[in-house]
Amino acid sequence: MNHGFITFEGIDGAGKSSHIEALAQWLRVRGREVLLTREPGGTALAERLRELLLHEPMDALTESLLVFAARRDHLRQRIEPALARGATVLCDRFTDATFAYQGGGRGFDLAVLGQLEGWVQQGRQPDLTLWFDLPPTVAARRRAAARAADRFESEDEIFFTRVREGYAARATAAPERFIRIDAEQPREAVWAQIERELQERGW
Numbered sequence: 001m002n003h004g005f006i007t008f009e010g011i012d013g014a015g016k017s018s019h020i021e022a023l024a025q026w027l028r029v030r031g032r033e034v035l036l037t038r039e040p041g042g043t044a045l046a047e048r049l050r051e052l053l054l055h056e057p058m059d060a061l062t063e064s065l066l067v068f069a070a071r072r073d074h075l076r077q078r079i080e081p082a083l084a085r086g087a088t089v090l091c092d093r094f095t096d097a098t099f100a101y102q103g104g105g106r107g108f109d110l111a112v113l114g115q116l117e118g119w120v121q122q123g124r125q126p127d128l129t130l131w132f133d134l135p136p137t138v139a140a141r142r143r144a145a146a147r148a149a150d151r152f153e154s155e156d157e158i159f160f161t162r163v164r165e166g167y168a169a170r171a172t173a174a175p176e177r178f179i180r181i182d183a184e185q186p187r188e189a190v191w192a193q194i195e196r197e198l199q200e201r202g203w
């Protein structure tokens with residue numbers, strides 16, 4: 001029996017936002033209550049921390065502490081209550097992004113991130129993580145066509161290569177939880193893969 005916590009992950013421009021609402025609707029028409037949320041964010045406090053993270057200069061430890069502070073509030077105020085009432089939580093990014101961006105991209109100490117993960121989450125992990133994987137060069141082209149860049153999106157290809165490697169390490173460590181989505185495919189093929197993967201797992 002699957003439970004209720006699904007996360008979307010991937011480097012900026014991978015295509016997560018293009019599919020997350022469609023998956024929320026797909027789950028709702030199958031009778032599930034769905035909380036669609038995001039990180040950093042999801043509560044008034046966490047959304048204020050998001051703005052600081054995306055636009056204020058800071059070092060990797062500060063970034064790590066702020067994303068986990070936002071996550072703690074998000075978990076306590078929104079995610080845990082939704083899971084407790086039997087809802088499905090669909091979250092655009094979670095702790096894998098911290099290991100990918102702060103651990104891989106910034107080179108921050110993975111052991112410290114693991115300690116923060118334990119304190120903040122107290123054993124809570126997603127039941128399923130869809131990792132939208134693609135070459136950083138392809139993602140960069142998509143970002144350039146989409147919007148003005150925030151401080152993460154302004155990073156270079158080497159940074160996003162390290163972020164991608166950070167995601168790959170998390171996927172290797174948790175193969176039962178991760179599904180690699182080939183995000184380089186055309187949009188329709190990406191959706192078809194998402195739907196197939198969820199159906200095959202009884203969602």
Ligand SMILES: Nc1ncnc2c1ncn2[C@@H]1O[C@H](COP(=O)(O)OP(=O)(O)OP(=O)(O)O)[C@@H](O)[C@H]1O
Pocket residue numbers: 010011012013014015016017018019142143145146183184185186187188190
């Ligand atoms: N499969 C695809 N092929 C080509 N372009 C795509 C595809 N999926 C999304 N795009 C386009 O790429 C851009 C980025 O997509 P989107 O915002 O969904 O990515 P994202 O992973 O949510 O990025 P971020 O994490 O930075 O929010 C958008 O302009 C979108 O229209």
Ligand SMILES: Cc1cn([C@H]2C[C@H](O)[C@@H](COP(=O)(O)O)O2)c(=O)[nH]c1=O
Pocket residue numbers: 012038039040067092093094095097098099101102152153
């Ligand atoms: C959860 C989380 C996010 N980030 C970074 C990754 C993205 O560049 C931004 C969020 O922007 P999006 O449009 O919502 O994808 O924040 C991070 O560095 N660490 C994290 O834990």
